[in-house]
Amino acid sequence: xxxxxxxxxxxxxxxxxxxxxxxxxxxxxxxxxxxxxxxxxxxxxxxxxxxxxxxxxxxxxxxxxxxxxxxxxxxxxxxxxxxxxxxxxxxxxxxxxxxxxxxxxxxxxxxxxxxxxxxxxxxxxxxxxxxxxxxxxxxxxxxxxxxxxxxxxxxxxxxxxxxxxxxxxxxxxxxxxxxxxxxxxxxx
Amino acid sequence: xxxxxxxxxxxxxxxxxxxxxxxxxxxxxxxxxxxxxxxxxxxxxxxxxxxxxxxxxxxxxxxxxxxxxxxxxxxxxxxxxxxxxxxxxxxxxxxxxxxxxxxxxxxxxxxxxxxxxxxxxxxxxxxxxxxxxxxxxxxxxxxxxxxxxxxxxxxxxxxxxxxxxxxxxxxxxxxxxxxxxxxxxxxx
DNA sequence: GTCTATATGCGGATAGAC
DNA sequence: GTCTATCCGCATATAGAC
Numbered sequence: 001x002x003x004x005x006x007x008x009x010x011x012x013x014x015x016x017x018x019x020x021x022x023x024x025x026x027x028x029x030x031x032x033x034x035x036x037x038x039x040x041x042x043x044x045x046x047x048x049x050x051x052x053x054x055x056x057x058x059x060x061x062x063x064x065x066x067x068x069x070x071x072x073x074x075x076x077x078x079x080x081x082x083x084x085x086x087x088x089x090x091x092x093x094x095x096x097x098x099x100x101x102x103x104x105x106x107x108x109x110x111x112x113x114x115x116x117x118x119x120x121x122x123x124x125x126x127x128x129x130x131x132x133x134x135x136x137x138x139x140x141x142x143x144x145x146x147x148x149x150x151x152x153x154x155x156x157x158x159x160x161x162x163x164x165x166x167x168x169x170x171x172x173x174x175x176x177x178x179x180x181x182x183x184x185x186x187x188x
Numbered sequence: 189x190x191x192x193x194x195x196x197x198x199x200x201x202x203x204x205x206x207x208x209x210x211x212x213x214x215x216x217x218x219x220x221x222x223x224x225x226x227x228x229x230x231x232x233x234x235x236x237x238x239x240x241x242x243x244x245x246x247x248x249x250x251x252x253x254x255x256x257x258x259x260x261x262x263x264x265x266x267x268x269x270x271x272x273x274x275x276x277x278x279x280x281x282x283x284x285x286x287x288x289x290x291x292x293x294x295x296x297x298x299x300x301x302x303x304x305x306x307x308x309x310x311x312x313x314x315x316x317x318x319x320x321x322x323x324x325x326x327x328x329x330x331x332x333x334x335x336x337x338x339x340x341x342x343x344x345x346x347x348x349x350x351x352x353x354x355x356x357x358x359x360x361x362x363x364x365x366x367x368x369x370x371x372x373x374x375x376x
Numbered sequence: 377g378t379c380t381a382t383a384t385g386c387g388g389a390t391a392g393a394c
Numbered sequence: 395g396t397c398t399a400t401c402c403g404c405a406t407a408t409a410g411a412c
Contacts, residue, residue, distance in 0.1 A: 003391045004401065029381065043401055045383065080373055113309070120308040121301075142345060146366075146373045149341040157334060178334075185268055185334045186374045218409095233410090 009047050009057065011037040016054040021104055025051075025112045052118045055105060058094065059122040065090045066126065067133045074137035079147035083130055084179060087155050091171040095162075106163055127152050150186075154178040197235050197245065199225040204242040205289070208296045213239075213303060240306045243293060246282065247310040251317050253278045258321040267322050267335035272367060274318075275343050279359040283350075294351055315340050338374075342366040 005011070015036035019028040030051055034041045048054045069086030077085075095102055109115040127148045134144035157178040162171050203224035207216040218239055222229045236242045257274030265273070283290055297303040315336045322332035345366040350359050 003389095008400080030383090031381085040402055041382095042403070046401070049383085051382070078373075116312070117305045117309040120312055121305045124304075124308055142349075142366075142369055143373055145348075146341065146345060146370050149344070150338070150370065150374050153334065153337040153341065156337070157330060160333075161330075178330075181330055182334050182338065183374055185266075185331055186338050186371055238409090 005038065008037070008039055008043060012039065012044055012047060013054055013057055017101070017104060017108065020055070020108045025108060025115060052115055055109065055115065056118060056122055059126070062090060062094055063126050063129050065094065067129050070130055070133040071136065074134060074139075079134050079139050079143060080150055082134070083147055083151035084154065084175065086130075087151060088172050088175055091155075091175070096170050096172075103163060123152060123156075150182065154182045157181065196225070196227055196231060200227065200232055200235060201242055201245055205292060205296065208243075209292055213296060213300045240303055243297065243303065244306060244310055247314070250278060250282055251314050253282065254314065255317050255321045258318055259324065263325050267327050267331060268338055270322070271318055271335055271339035272342065272363065275339060276360050276363055279343075279363070284358050284360075291351060311340060311344075338370065342370045345369065 012033060016028070016033045019033055019036065030044050031041050033054070034044045044054070066086050069089050070082055073082050073085055076082075109119055127145075130148035130151070131141070131144040134147060135141055139147070154175060155178070158171055158174040161167055161174050161178070162169075167174075200221060204216070204221045207220055207224065218232050219229050221242070222232045232242070236245075254274050257277050258270055261270050261273055264270075297307050315333075318336035318339070319329070319332040322335060323329055327335070342363060343366070346359055346362040349355055349362050349366070350357075355362075
Protein backbone atom coordinates (compact mmCIF):
# COMPACT_ATOMS: atom_id res chain seq x y z
CA UNK A 1 0.00 0.00 0.00
CA UNK A 2 1.47 3.32 -1.05
CA UNK A 3 2.11 5.79 1.65
CA UNK A 4 0.37 8.56 -0.29
CA UNK A 5 -2.27 8.77 -3.00
CA UNK A 6 -0.66 9.15 -6.41
CA UNK A 7 -0.75 12.10 -8.83
CA UNK A 8 -0.24 14.85 -6.28
CA UNK A 9 0.52 17.44 -8.96
CA UNK A 10 -2.58 16.68 -10.97
CA UNK A 11 -4.78 16.72 -7.88
CA UNK A 12 -3.41 20.12 -6.94
CA UNK A 13 -4.02 21.48 -10.45
CA UNK A 14 -7.58 20.20 -10.54
CA UNK A 15 -8.40 21.49 -7.06
CA UNK A 16 -6.90 24.88 -7.88
CA UNK A 17 -8.83 25.29 -11.12
CA UNK A 18 -12.06 24.34 -9.38
CA UNK A 19 -11.54 26.73 -6.49
CA UNK A 20 -10.37 29.61 -8.67
CA UNK A 21 -13.49 29.14 -10.77
CA UNK A 22 -15.78 28.97 -7.76
CA UNK A 23 -14.46 31.88 -5.70
CA UNK A 24 -11.76 33.61 -7.70
CA UNK A 25 -7.97 33.49 -7.62
CA UNK A 26 -7.46 36.12 -4.95
CA UNK A 27 -10.00 34.73 -2.53
CA UNK A 28 -8.53 31.24 -2.74
CA UNK A 29 -5.64 30.39 -0.41
CA UNK A 30 -2.96 27.82 -1.04
CA UNK A 31 -4.07 26.12 2.17
CA UNK A 32 -7.54 25.57 0.69
CA UNK A 33 -6.15 24.12 -2.51
CA UNK A 34 -3.93 21.74 -0.57
CA UNK A 35 -6.80 20.72 1.67
CA UNK A 36 -9.07 19.87 -1.26
CA UNK A 37 -6.27 17.87 -2.84
CA UNK A 38 -5.68 16.16 0.51
CA UNK A 39 -2.14 17.49 0.77
CA UNK A 40 -0.35 20.15 2.75
CA UNK A 41 0.59 23.70 1.91
CA UNK A 42 4.27 22.74 1.97
CA UNK A 43 3.71 20.11 -0.69
CA UNK A 44 2.03 22.67 -2.90
CA UNK A 45 5.16 24.82 -2.82
CA UNK A 46 7.33 21.79 -3.39
CA UNK A 47 5.70 21.40 -6.79
CA UNK A 48 4.94 24.99 -7.78
CA UNK A 49 7.18 28.01 -7.34
CA UNK A 50 4.21 30.23 -6.53
CA UNK A 51 0.43 30.24 -6.39
CA UNK A 52 -0.01 31.27 -10.02
CA UNK A 53 2.22 28.57 -11.40
CA UNK A 54 -0.30 25.83 -10.63
CA UNK A 55 -2.27 26.99 -13.69
CA UNK A 56 0.68 26.80 -16.07
CA UNK A 57 1.91 23.26 -15.83
CA UNK A 58 1.14 22.60 -19.46
CA UNK A 59 3.21 25.53 -20.67
CA UNK A 60 6.63 23.94 -20.44
CA UNK A 61 5.30 20.77 -22.02
CA UNK A 62 3.75 22.80 -24.82
CA UNK A 63 6.99 24.69 -25.36
CA UNK A 64 8.97 21.49 -25.69
CA UNK A 65 6.54 20.12 -28.24
CA UNK A 66 6.52 23.26 -30.34
CA UNK A 67 10.30 23.56 -30.32
CA UNK A 68 10.61 19.94 -31.34
CA UNK A 69 8.19 20.44 -34.22
CA UNK A 70 9.97 23.58 -35.36
CA UNK A 71 13.31 21.82 -35.31
CA UNK A 72 11.84 18.90 -37.23
CA UNK A 73 10.23 20.99 -39.94
CA UNK A 74 12.75 23.76 -40.39
CA UNK A 75 14.72 24.39 -43.53
CA UNK A 76 12.12 22.99 -45.90
CA UNK A 77 9.95 26.14 -45.90
CA UNK A 78 10.04 29.83 -44.97
CA UNK A 79 10.46 30.41 -41.22
CA UNK A 80 6.93 31.67 -40.65
CA UNK A 81 5.38 28.63 -42.34
CA UNK A 82 7.56 26.33 -40.29
CA UNK A 83 6.37 27.86 -37.04
CA UNK A 84 2.74 27.92 -38.12
CA UNK A 85 2.85 24.25 -39.02
CA UNK A 86 4.37 23.43 -35.64
CA UNK A 87 1.68 25.41 -33.82
CA UNK A 88 -1.04 23.62 -35.76
CA UNK A 89 0.27 20.19 -34.90
CA UNK A 90 0.70 20.96 -31.21
CA UNK A 91 -2.66 22.73 -30.93
CA UNK A 92 -4.35 19.61 -32.25
CA UNK A 93 -2.52 17.41 -29.81
CA UNK A 94 -2.79 19.48 -26.65
CA UNK A 95 -5.79 21.80 -26.91
CA UNK A 96 -8.51 20.28 -29.01
CA UNK A 97 -9.05 17.29 -26.73
CA UNK A 98 -9.45 19.30 -23.52
CA UNK A 99 -11.57 22.15 -24.79
CA UNK A 100 -13.63 22.41 -21.58
CA UNK A 101 -10.66 22.59 -19.24
CA UNK A 102 -8.82 25.03 -21.48
CA UNK A 103 -11.87 27.26 -21.60
CA UNK A 104 -12.30 27.29 -17.81
CA UNK A 105 -8.61 27.99 -17.34
CA UNK A 106 -8.83 30.82 -19.86
CA UNK A 107 -11.78 32.36 -18.02
CA UNK A 108 -9.92 32.24 -14.71
CA UNK A 109 -6.86 33.91 -16.21
CA UNK A 110 -8.93 36.56 -17.97
CA UNK A 111 -10.43 37.53 -14.62
CA UNK A 112 -7.13 38.32 -12.92
CA UNK A 113 -4.31 40.73 -13.90
CA UNK A 114 -1.61 38.78 -12.06
CA UNK A 115 -2.47 35.67 -14.00
CA UNK A 116 -2.56 37.60 -17.25
CA UNK A 117 0.95 38.83 -16.57
CA UNK A 118 2.13 35.29 -15.98
CA UNK A 119 0.50 34.13 -19.18
CA UNK A 120 2.18 36.90 -21.12
CA UNK A 121 5.46 35.75 -19.64
CA UNK A 122 4.84 32.20 -20.77
CA UNK A 123 3.96 33.38 -24.26
CA UNK A 124 7.09 35.50 -24.41
CA UNK A 125 9.19 32.55 -23.29
CA UNK A 126 7.59 30.42 -25.98
CA UNK A 127 8.29 33.08 -28.59
CA UNK A 128 11.93 33.23 -27.53
CA UNK A 129 12.23 29.45 -27.61
CA UNK A 130 10.76 29.32 -31.11
CA UNK A 131 13.13 32.05 -32.27
CA UNK A 132 16.05 30.14 -30.79
CA UNK A 133 14.97 26.96 -32.57
CA UNK A 134 14.81 28.83 -35.87
CA UNK A 135 18.30 30.22 -35.31
CA UNK A 136 19.54 26.69 -34.73
CA UNK A 137 18.52 26.07 -38.32
CA UNK A 138 20.55 29.00 -39.59
CA UNK A 139 17.88 31.67 -39.50
CA UNK A 140 19.03 35.24 -38.84
CA UNK A 141 18.27 36.39 -35.25
CA UNK A 142 16.13 39.34 -36.35
CA UNK A 143 14.18 37.23 -38.84
CA UNK A 144 13.72 34.48 -36.28
CA UNK A 145 12.32 36.94 -33.77
CA UNK A 146 9.89 38.42 -36.29
CA UNK A 147 8.75 35.05 -37.61
CA UNK A 148 8.16 33.71 -34.10
CA UNK A 149 6.35 36.88 -33.04
CA UNK A 150 4.18 37.00 -36.15
CA UNK A 151 3.22 33.34 -35.78
CA UNK A 152 2.31 33.84 -32.13
CA UNK A 153 0.27 36.90 -33.09
CA UNK A 154 -1.75 34.89 -35.59
CA UNK A 155 -2.08 32.06 -33.08
CA UNK A 156 -3.45 34.45 -30.47
CA UNK A 157 -5.98 35.84 -32.90
CA UNK A 158 -7.11 32.32 -33.76
CA UNK A 159 -7.25 31.39 -30.08
CA UNK A 160 -9.41 34.38 -29.27
CA UNK A 161 -11.90 33.25 -31.89
CA UNK A 162 -11.66 29.63 -30.70
CA UNK A 163 -12.72 30.55 -27.17
CA UNK A 164 -15.94 32.22 -28.30
CA UNK A 165 -18.94 30.23 -27.16
CA UNK A 166 -20.54 30.12 -30.60
CA UNK A 167 -17.36 28.92 -32.32
CA UNK A 168 -17.23 25.25 -33.24
CA UNK A 169 -14.25 25.09 -35.62
CA UNK A 170 -10.92 23.72 -34.42
CA UNK A 171 -7.80 25.79 -33.88
CA UNK A 172 -6.28 24.11 -36.89
CA UNK A 173 -9.12 25.39 -39.04
CA UNK A 174 -9.04 28.89 -37.55
CA UNK A 175 -5.30 29.52 -37.79
CA UNK A 176 -5.13 29.85 -41.61
CA UNK A 177 -7.85 32.51 -41.49
CA UNK A 178 -5.88 34.45 -38.90
CA UNK A 179 -2.74 34.16 -41.03
CA UNK A 180 -4.56 35.47 -44.08
CA UNK A 181 -5.85 38.41 -42.06
CA UNK A 182 -2.36 39.10 -40.74
CA UNK A 183 -0.87 39.04 -44.25
CA UNK A 184 -3.51 41.48 -45.45
CA UNK A 185 -2.94 43.80 -42.51
CA UNK A 186 0.83 43.80 -42.82
CA UNK A 187 0.98 44.18 -46.56
CA UNK A 188 -1.22 47.24 -46.37
CA UNK B 189 8.90 78.00 2.06
CA UNK B 190 7.22 74.75 1.06
CA UNK B 191 6.53 72.23 3.75
CA UNK B 192 8.10 69.43 1.64
CA UNK B 193 10.58 69.31 -1.20
CA UNK B 194 8.80 69.14 -4.55
CA UNK B 195 8.69 66.32 -7.12
CA UNK B 196 8.32 63.43 -4.68
CA UNK B 197 7.39 61.00 -7.46
CA UNK B 198 10.35 61.92 -9.61
CA UNK B 199 12.77 61.70 -6.68
CA UNK B 200 11.47 58.25 -5.83
CA UNK B 201 11.85 57.10 -9.44
CA UNK B 202 15.40 58.41 -9.66
CA UNK B 203 16.42 56.91 -6.33
CA UNK B 204 14.89 53.56 -7.25
CA UNK B 205 16.62 53.38 -10.63
CA UNK B 206 19.95 54.23 -9.02
CA UNK B 207 19.61 51.64 -6.27
CA UNK B 208 18.33 48.92 -8.58
CA UNK B 209 21.31 49.54 -10.80
CA UNK B 210 23.77 49.52 -7.92
CA UNK B 211 22.60 46.48 -5.97
CA UNK B 212 19.82 44.85 -7.96
CA UNK B 213 16.04 44.95 -7.67
CA UNK B 214 15.69 42.11 -5.18
CA UNK B 215 18.29 43.37 -2.77
CA UNK B 216 16.82 46.84 -2.66
CA UNK B 217 14.06 47.50 -0.11
CA UNK B 218 11.38 50.12 -0.40
CA UNK B 219 12.69 51.64 2.82
CA UNK B 220 16.06 52.30 1.16
CA UNK B 221 14.45 53.97 -1.82
CA UNK B 222 12.36 56.19 0.39
CA UNK B 223 15.37 57.09 2.49
CA UNK B 224 17.45 58.15 -0.50
CA UNK B 225 14.56 60.23 -1.77
CA UNK B 226 14.18 61.74 1.72
CA UNK B 227 10.66 60.39 2.06
CA UNK B 228 8.95 57.64 4.02
CA UNK B 229 7.97 54.14 2.99
CA UNK B 230 4.36 55.14 3.44
CA UNK B 231 4.74 57.89 0.85
CA UNK B 232 6.24 55.41 -1.60
CA UNK B 233 3.17 53.19 -1.40
CA UNK B 234 0.92 56.21 -1.72
CA UNK B 235 2.34 56.84 -5.16
CA UNK B 236 3.10 53.30 -6.41
CA UNK B 237 1.00 50.18 -6.03
CA UNK B 238 4.07 48.00 -5.46
CA UNK B 239 7.85 48.04 -5.65
CA UNK B 240 7.92 47.24 -9.36
CA UNK B 241 5.59 50.01 -10.40
CA UNK B 242 8.13 52.73 -9.61
CA UNK B 243 9.90 51.81 -12.87
CA UNK B 244 6.81 52.15 -15.03
CA UNK B 245 5.58 55.65 -14.39
CA UNK B 246 6.12 56.68 -18.00
CA UNK B 247 4.00 53.83 -19.35
CA UNK B 248 0.59 55.37 -18.82
CA UNK B 249 1.82 58.67 -20.20
CA UNK B 250 3.26 56.91 -23.23
CA UNK B 251 0.01 55.03 -23.75
CA UNK B 252 -2.00 58.26 -23.70
CA UNK B 253 0.31 59.85 -26.24
CA UNK B 254 0.20 56.91 -28.61
CA UNK B 255 -3.57 56.61 -28.40
CA UNK B 256 -3.92 60.32 -29.09
CA UNK B 257 -1.65 60.07 -32.12
CA UNK B 258 -3.51 57.03 -33.43
CA UNK B 259 -6.84 58.78 -33.04
CA UNK B 260 -5.48 61.88 -34.77
CA UNK B 261 -4.03 60.04 -37.75
CA UNK B 262 -6.60 57.32 -38.30
CA UNK B 263 -8.72 56.97 -41.40
CA UNK B 264 -6.25 58.57 -43.74
CA UNK B 265 -4.07 55.47 -44.13
CA UNK B 266 -4.11 51.69 -43.54
CA UNK B 267 -4.34 50.78 -39.84
CA UNK B 268 -0.76 49.49 -39.59
CA UNK B 269 0.69 52.68 -41.07
CA UNK B 270 -1.39 54.76 -38.70
CA UNK B 271 -0.01 52.94 -35.69
CA UNK B 272 3.56 53.00 -36.95
CA UNK B 273 3.41 56.74 -37.52
CA UNK B 274 2.07 57.23 -34.00
CA UNK B 275 4.86 55.12 -32.52
CA UNK B 276 7.47 57.08 -34.44
CA UNK B 277 6.20 60.41 -33.22
CA UNK B 278 5.99 59.31 -29.60
CA UNK B 279 9.34 57.54 -29.67
CA UNK B 280 10.95 60.78 -30.80
CA UNK B 281 9.25 62.75 -28.09
CA UNK B 282 9.71 60.38 -25.14
CA UNK B 283 12.69 58.12 -25.79
CA UNK B 284 15.28 59.83 -27.91
CA UNK B 285 15.93 62.62 -25.44
CA UNK B 286 16.53 60.33 -22.45
CA UNK B 287 18.58 57.63 -24.06
CA UNK B 288 20.82 57.09 -21.02
CA UNK B 289 17.97 56.72 -18.55
CA UNK B 290 16.01 54.46 -20.87
CA UNK B 291 19.04 52.24 -21.35
CA UNK B 292 19.69 51.92 -17.61
CA UNK B 293 16.03 51.17 -16.99
CA UNK B 294 16.12 48.54 -19.72
CA UNK B 295 19.17 46.89 -18.18
CA UNK B 296 17.52 46.73 -14.77
CA UNK B 297 14.38 45.16 -16.22
CA UNK B 298 16.35 42.67 -18.28
CA UNK B 299 18.05 41.45 -15.13
CA UNK B 300 14.86 40.50 -13.30
CA UNK B 301 12.01 38.16 -14.30
CA UNK B 302 9.41 39.92 -12.16
CA UNK B 303 10.14 43.19 -13.90
CA UNK B 304 10.05 41.55 -17.30
CA UNK B 305 6.57 40.24 -16.54
CA UNK B 306 5.41 43.68 -15.57
CA UNK B 307 6.85 45.16 -18.74
CA UNK B 308 5.10 42.56 -20.84
CA UNK B 309 1.88 43.53 -19.09
CA UNK B 310 2.43 47.17 -19.93
CA UNK B 311 3.14 46.34 -23.56
CA UNK B 312 0.00 44.22 -23.75
CA UNK B 313 -2.04 47.03 -22.25
CA UNK B 314 -0.59 49.41 -24.82
CA UNK B 315 -1.43 47.00 -27.63
CA UNK B 316 -5.01 46.73 -26.38
CA UNK B 317 -5.31 50.49 -26.11
CA UNK B 318 -4.05 50.95 -29.67
CA UNK B 319 -6.48 48.33 -30.94
CA UNK B 320 -9.32 50.07 -29.13
CA UNK B 321 -8.33 53.40 -30.67
CA UNK B 322 -8.36 51.85 -34.13
CA UNK B 323 -11.82 50.40 -33.50
CA UNK B 324 -13.03 53.86 -32.55
CA UNK B 325 -12.22 54.82 -36.13
CA UNK B 326 -14.30 52.01 -37.56
CA UNK B 327 -11.63 49.36 -37.82
CA UNK B 328 -12.76 45.73 -37.43
CA UNK B 329 -11.79 44.26 -34.02
CA UNK B 330 -9.72 41.43 -35.50
CA UNK B 331 -7.91 43.77 -37.89
CA UNK B 332 -7.30 46.28 -35.11
CA UNK B 333 -5.76 43.59 -32.92
CA UNK B 334 -3.48 42.37 -35.69
CA UNK B 335 -2.41 45.86 -36.78
CA UNK B 336 -1.63 46.87 -33.19
CA UNK B 337 0.23 43.62 -32.53
CA UNK B 338 2.22 43.78 -35.76
CA UNK B 339 3.21 47.40 -35.11
CA UNK B 340 4.33 46.56 -31.59
CA UNK B 341 6.30 43.63 -32.93
CA UNK B 342 8.18 45.86 -35.36
CA UNK B 343 8.66 48.44 -32.62
CA UNK B 344 10.17 45.82 -30.32
CA UNK B 345 12.55 44.68 -33.03
CA UNK B 346 13.63 48.27 -33.61
CA UNK B 347 13.98 48.87 -29.86
CA UNK B 348 16.19 45.81 -29.47
CA UNK B 349 18.50 47.20 -32.09
CA UNK B 350 18.35 50.68 -30.57
CA UNK B 351 19.59 49.45 -27.20
CA UNK B 352 22.73 47.91 -28.65
CA UNK B 353 25.81 49.80 -27.51
CA UNK B 354 27.20 50.21 -31.02
CA UNK B 355 23.95 51.55 -32.44
CA UNK B 356 23.76 55.29 -33.03
CA UNK B 357 20.65 55.66 -35.20
CA UNK B 358 17.40 56.91 -33.71
CA UNK B 359 14.32 54.78 -33.19
CA UNK B 360 12.61 56.73 -35.95
CA UNK B 361 15.34 55.65 -38.34
CA UNK B 362 15.34 52.03 -37.18
CA UNK B 363 11.61 51.41 -37.26
CA UNK B 364 11.22 51.42 -41.09
CA UNK B 365 13.94 48.77 -41.35
CA UNK B 366 12.09 46.61 -38.85
CA UNK B 367 8.85 47.07 -40.75
CA UNK B 368 10.50 46.07 -44.02
CA UNK B 369 11.89 42.96 -42.36
CA UNK B 370 8.48 42.13 -40.91
CA UNK B 371 6.81 42.52 -44.31
CA UNK B 372 9.37 40.22 -45.89
CA UNK B 373 8.96 37.62 -43.16
CA UNK B 374 5.17 37.64 -43.24
CA UNK B 375 4.83 37.59 -47.01
CA UNK B 376 7.02 34.52 -47.21
C1' DG C 377 0.99 46.94 15.75
C1' DT C 378 -1.38 42.66 14.77
C1' DC C 379 -3.10 39.37 11.51
C1' DT C 380 -3.23 36.81 7.36
C1' DA C 381 -1.13 34.96 3.22
C1' DT C 382 2.71 34.05 0.28
C1' DA C 383 7.05 31.97 -0.14
C1' DT C 384 11.46 29.59 1.28
C1' DG C 385 14.99 26.90 4.01
C1' DC C 386 16.06 22.99 6.44
C1' DG C 387 15.37 18.74 8.42
C1' DG C 388 12.68 14.37 9.06
C1' DA C 389 9.80 10.41 7.94
C1' DT C 390 8.89 6.23 5.04
C1' DA C 391 7.28 3.29 0.85
C1' DG C 392 9.19 1.32 -2.85
C1' DA C 393 13.33 0.67 -5.98
C1' DC C 394 17.88 -1.18 -6.45
C1' DG D 395 20.17 -2.82 3.72
C1' DT D 396 20.76 1.44 1.65
C1' DC D 397 19.01 5.10 -1.55
C1' DT D 398 15.81 8.07 -3.57
C1' DA D 399 11.55 10.23 -4.36
C1' DT D 400 7.81 12.18 -2.26
C1' DC D 401 5.58 14.38 1.25
C1' DC D 402 5.21 16.59 5.91
C1' DG D 403 6.45 19.96 10.04
C1' DC D 404 8.49 23.84 11.81
C1' DA D 405 10.52 28.26 11.59
C1' DT D 406 10.79 32.51 9.28
C1' DA D 407 11.19 36.49 5.95
C1' DT D 408 8.20 39.49 3.37
C1' DA D 409 4.21 42.07 2.30
C1' DG D 410 -0.33 43.94 2.61
C1' DA D 411 -4.83 44.66 5.12
C1' DC D 412 -6.99 46.56 8.93
